[in-house]
Amino acid sequence: MAPATSATLRRYEPLKNNKMRHKILLLTILIFGLYNSNCIAQEFIFVKKINKHVFKPKKGKIENQYSFDSVEYITSGTWMVKNDGLYGVFKDGENLVIPTNFEKIDYYTDKSNLVKLNGVWGTYRNEEFIQESTDPIFRNPDHIAHLIKCSSDIGTNKSFEDCLLNEIYTNIIYPKEAIDNKIEGMMIAELIIDTIGNVSSVQILRGLEGGLTAELKRLIRDKLNNWKPAINERKAVRSRIIVAVRMKLN
Numbered sequence: 001m002a003p004a005t006s007a008t009l010r011r012y013e014p015l016k017n018n019k020m021r022h023k024i025l026l027l028t029i030l031i032f033g034l035y036n037s038n039c040i041a042q043e044f045i046f047v048k049k050i051n052k053h054v055f056k057p058k059k060g061k062i063e064n065q066y067s068f069d070s071v072e073y074i075t076s077g078t079w080m081v082k083n084d085g086l087y088g089v090f091k092d093g094e095n096l097v098i099p100t101n102f103e104k105i106d107y108y109t110d111k112s113n114l115v116k117l118n119g120v121w122g123t124y125r126n127e128e129f130i131q132e133s134t135d136p137i138f139r140n141p142d143h144i145a146h147l148i149k150c151s152s153d154i155g156t157n158k159s160f161e162d163c164l165l166n167e168i169y170t171n172i173i174y175p176k177e178a179i180d181n182k183i184e185g186m187m188i189a190e191l192i193i194d195t196i197g198n199v200s201s202v203q204i205l206r207g208l209e210g211g212l213t214a215e216l217k218r219l220i221r222d223k224l225n226n227w228k229p230a231i232n233e234r235k236a237v238r239s240r241i242i243v244a245v246r247m248k249l250n
Contacts, residue, residue, distance in 0.1 A: 055067070145193040171222070188245075
């Protein structure tokens with residue numbers, strides 16, 4: 001059987017310049033969160049009389065105390081909300097998990113977040129803003145990190161995708177042990193790209209046996225190791241990239 005691979009490079013991007021921007025880039029290279037307008041329609045309604053988006057629970061009355069200038073869907077039951085130019089996060093059943101006090105929100109998950117207050121980036125935890133002790137790691141910078149080899153192809157998503165796909169397809173090797181044992185599946189790695197474009201950290205989030213995990217590490221070390229760093233607010237920043245490679249035998 002001839003081995004085949006497909007590859008995905010993902011950067012989770014719940015927030016973009018304080019606005020939700022959800023995209024699907026073809027060829028499964030850069031995949032951003034899907035925008036689900038039905039969730040907003042089910043949970044928030046726009047009230048013209050007060051010119052606000054008001055939360056409407058699935059059961060019960062409209063809750064006027066939870067009204068916002070704008071709302072943007074993040075994930076199931078969770079929205080980025082805005083009042084008077086400041087941002088927060090609203091969660092169904094928990095209300096405002098991040099108050100509308102912040103100038104920017106780079107991302108939010110149940111376990112972590114990155115927010116900006118008074119020009120400083122940090123996290124909001126236990127009703128307290130905590131300044132980052134090291135350079136923050138952005139999931140949604142103004143300009144994402146790019147492989148140096150593909151930097152000339154940034155002009156169009158398609159050409160950049162093709163370049164990145166080519167780097168993965170032409171350089172990954174299906175180990176003989178994996179072929180002999182018919183091992184297939186998805187491998188996922190988290191890369192941290194530092195401010196000079198080096199891969200400072202690699203964490204395998206999902207691996208496979210048969211030498212496949214070792215091959216993914218080799219591919220990252222040898223071929224995906226030279227990046228143009230992400231840019232946020234006109235300066236180079238650390239950022240996170242998720243690389244997913246599907247290994248399949250034909």
